[in-house]
Amino acid sequence: MRCPLCKHERFYLKDPDDPYETYGFTCESGDICFDAELETEDIPELTEETRIYCDHCAWSGSFQEIKK
Secondary structure (H helix, E strand, O other): OOOOOOOOOEEEEEEOOEEEEEEEEEOOOOOOEEOOOOOHHHOOOOOOOOEEEEOOOOOEEEHHHHOO
């Protein structure tokens, strides 16, 4: 899975309770791989409608958009 604009494979999502808290992940193999230093229980749920952000350019959209 890649960014539709720049084809980068690294993304992040924001904590719904604290927009300054972010959780980085990659989609290189089609699986979501959150950064190793993140505690699994701290990561917000990632659904088809979750807004995600490219870690390289200004693109943001729903998780469903990059799964195509």
